[in-house]
Amino acid sequence: AQKVTQTQTSISVMEKTTVTMDCVYETQDSSYFLFWYKQTASGEIVFLIRQDSYKKENATVGHYSLNFQKPKSSIGLIITATQIEDSAVYFCAMREGGTGNTRKLIFGLGTTLQVQP
Amino acid sequence: NSKVIQTPRYLVKGQGQKAKMRCIPEKGHPVVFWYQQNKNNEFKFLINFQNQEVLQQIDMTEKRFSAECPSNSPCSLEIQSSEAGDSALYLCASSLGEGAETLYFGSGTRLTVL
Numbered sequence: 001a002q003k004v005t006q007t008q009t010s011i012s013v014m015e016k017t018t019v020t021m022d023c024v025y026e027t028q029d030s031s032y033f034l035f036w037y038k039q040t041a042s043g044e045i046v047f048l049i050r051q052d053s054y055k056k057e058n059a060t061v062g063h064y065s066l067n068f069q070k071p072k073s074s075i076g077l078i079i080t081a082t083q084i085e086d087s088a089v090y091f092c093a094m095r096e097g098g099t100g101n102t103r104k105l106i107f108g109l110g111t112t113l114q115v116q117p
Numbered sequence: 118n119s120k121v122i123q124t125p126r127y128l129v130k131g132q133g134q135k136a137k138m139r140c141i142p143e144k145g146h147p148v149v150f151w152y153q154q155n156k157n158n159e160f161k162f163l164i165n166f167q168n169q170e171v172l173q174q175i176d177m178t179e180k181r182f183s184a185e186c187p188s189n190s191p192c193s194l195e196i197q198s199s200e201a202g203d204s205a206l207y208l209c210a211s212s213l214g215e216g217a218e219t220l221y222f223g224s225g226t227r228l229t230v231l
Contacts, residue, residue: 101165
């Protein structure tokens with residue numbers, strides 16, 4: 001069975017620093033897709049960045065980047081130059097590979113990030 | 118801001134009452150998922166659609182929940198007889214479908230069952 005684990009419950013950092021959030025996953029699929037989402041205080045879930053398992057290069061979008069270590073089944077999210085508005089709950093998620101629109105997202109339990117001024 | 122629109126933002130019902138929430142997927146997205154997020158941040162898949170057709174649903178959804186995505190109307194999720202354990206954030210997500218892996222979520226409907 002697929003599983004996503006985020007071991008850090010919460011992290012507090014100072015503004016303008018870099019933070020890394022950990023995520024490990026379990027899957028039997030040879031091909032899969034990994035995502036990071038951010039949930040704001042209002043409940044809205046915002047897609048941030050994605051890594052396709054067959055791609056060797058780490059994805060980067062704006063001040064978000066990924067540290068994809070396939071042999072360790074690990075996909076860390078790195079946020080550089082953090083801002084107060086980055087304070088939120090961050091979820092790691094995995095979608096199984098293959099085809100078909102029934103493939104679900106499996107989520108971790110989230111890491112709460114607090115950015116201090 | 119999210120392009121998946123969910124209404125209402127908050128819903129308060131008594132036990133046994135019906136609770137209905139709506140979702141307008143992002144324009145051009147034929148695939149819709151409904152998830153339930155509890156207070157412990159656990160996400161539970163409920164049902165998903167491609168256009169008007171149900172692709173997959175869990176047992177709970179079959180029994181007490183009803184959902185539809187009619188043509189040219191918002192998708193909806195309705196709990197026929199609310200229970201205290203249904204109190205949660207209900208999230209709708211949409212995607213372009215085949216080959217497009219990313220799901221885009223709305224802001225959710227927070228249901229409280231008293």
